[in-house]
Amino acid sequence: MSNNRVTRRQFLNYTLTGVGGFMAAGVLMPMLRFAIDPALQVKAEGDFVQTSTKIADITEEPIKVDFTFEQVDAWYKSDVTEAAWVYKDGDRIIALSPVCKHLGCTVNWNGDSAHPNQFFCACHAGRYEKTGKNIPGTPPLGPLDEYEVSEKDGFLMLGKKIANTLV
Amino acid sequence: MYYNVQDVTQFQSQKDFIDTVIIPLLSVNLKEDMIKQSSSATQYLMSLTAFIEQQFKGRIMLMPPFTYIEQFKESISPLDIQEEFRNAGFKHVLFITCDHSWTSLKEKIDVIWLPSIPLESMDQTVKKTILEDQLKQVIPILSSKWSQN
Ligand code: FES
Numbered sequence: 001m002s003n004n005r006v007t008r009r010q011f012l013n014y015t016l017t018g019v020g021g022f023m024a025a026g027v028l029m030p031m032l033r034f035a036i037d038p039a040l041q042v043k044a045e046g047d048f049v050q051t052s053t054k055i056a057d058i059t060e061e062p063i064k065v066d067f068t069f070e071q072v073d074a075w076y077k078s079d080v081t082e083a084a085w086v087y088k089d090g091d092r093i094i095a096l097s098p099v100c101k102h103l104g105c106t107v108n109w110n111g112d113s114a115h116p117n118q119f120f121c122a123c124h125a126g127r128y129e130k131t132g133k134n135i136p137g138t139p140p141l142g143p144l145d146e147y148e149v150s151e152k153d154g155f156l157m158l159g160k161k162i163a164n165t166l167v
Numbered sequence: 168m169y170y171n172v173q174d175v176t177q178f179q180s181q182k183d184f185i186d187t188v189i190i191p192l193l194s195v196n197l198k199e200d201m202i203k204q205s206s207s208a209t210q211y212l213m214s215l216t217a218f219i220e221q222q223f224k225g226r227i228m229l230m231p232p233f234t235y236i237e238q239f240k241e242s243i244s245p246l247d248i249q250e251e252f253r254n255a256g257f258k259h260v261l262f263i264t265c266d267h268s269w270t271s272l273k274e275k276i277d278v279i280w281l282p283s284i285p286l287e288s289m290d291q292t293v294k295k296t297i298l299e300d301q302l303k304q305v306i307p308i309l310s311s312k313w314s315q316n
Contacts, residue, residue: 068291081295103177103184103225122310123226124184139184 048150048157053086055093055151062087062109062119062130065095067158084147084158085109085119087130096132097145097161107144119144131166143167168228169220178228185225187312188257190248191216191232192264192278194240208265208283215281216263218298219305226313228257245269245276259312263305279308 049067062085071080083106084095098106100121107128111120118135119128127135132144146166148159168174168185178185191212196205212232220229235243249260262269262276265283272278281301286294 066295079291100225103181105225106222121225123223 048148048152048159050152051156051158053156054154055156056154058086058088058093058156060088062096064098064109065156065158085144086149086156093149093156094131094166095147095149095156095158096164097147099145100126100140101134101142101144102126102139132164133167168224170228170230174228182256185228186257187223187226187259187261187309188228188230188252189216189219190230190245190252190260190262192243192245192262192266192269193232193234194264194266195234195236197236204283207285207287211283211286212263212265212281214286214294215298215301215305218302222302223309227309240268245272245278249276261308261312277308277312279305 049069051065051067053063053065064083065086066081066083068079068081071078083098085098085107086093086095088094096119098108098119100107100123102121102124105121105123105126107119107121107126109119110116111122112118112125112127115127117130119130119132121127121140124139126140127138128140128144129135132146134140134143143164143166145161146164147161150157150159168178193209193212194205195209196202209232216229220227233243233248245262249262252260260277262278264278264280267280267282269276269278270280281304284297284301286297289297
């Protein structure tokens with residue numbers, strides 16, 4: 001009978017290992033999360049987020065497409081809405097991130113009447129060509145990022161943010 | 168920019184570009200018949216300011232709200248706050264609030280007053296449209312500030 005009793009030493013071993021493991025997990029998990037840059041994290045099935053824009057409605061004129069996904073930052077869950085400028089280039093669909101590569105404002109297509117057919121950043125007058133190429137002499141130092149695109153049932157799906165492939 | 172270490176670090180090295188601060192003034196009212204309305208206004212102000220931040224991240228620093236209860240409102244002094252932020256290098260100090268009483272300081276501080284809208288009863292799409300409309304009211308105020316220099 002006494003063989004089955006948990007000794008004081010065993011009890012301490014079990015509990016302390018348990019607590020230690022729990023503490024290690026508590027320390028490690030946030031570290032893992034830090035390792036993944038939230039800006040490059042898009043959460044949805046298969047990494048693509050469904051939008052409400054029909055492929056057939058996309059023309060050569062860039063339109064703004066909003067999409068929402070859930071982002072978890074430590075304990076704080078939030079719905080993040082991001083946008084993309086989407087247009088057709090021949091048969092190819094291009095989706096550009098609206099986040100200015102200077103300091104991160106949101107750029108607008110045709111936002112400055114003095115410079116038509118360009119993306120314009122109202123914060124410090126940054127400008128980009130339609131391909132997202134930054135215009136020299138304005139503050140941005142790189143081209144707009146791109147989104148991976150895909151299609152499902154005729155609707156546009158947006159995936160990961162990648163470096164611009166057009167310039 | 169948000170008031171966090173990463174964004175503040177950027178602010179320190181880019182003060183010429185990040186020249187505007189937005190400071191929400193937030194009233195909290197816990198009275199039985201007011202608490203819902205008060206939390207609704209909070210939700211609205213937080214959503215709207217986050218949206219402004221997203222649009223103008225590279226030029227605006229959004230502060231956490233300066234929060235007060237009605238009886239101790241005097242503990243908040245926008246004039247002193249304005250002074251403090253100017254000294255820290257912000258060229259434009261803008262307050263934003265749903266509390267109408269602050270408009271009495273209109274002559275001395277830049278304050279944007281917006282009546283709160285109950286977003287909680289709206290679905291995502293409507294909410295977005297409303298916030299976009301509200302943003303459109305704020306943009307002219309910002310651009311007139313920015314074109315001053
Ligand atoms: S953030 Fe776009 S030009 Fe500065």
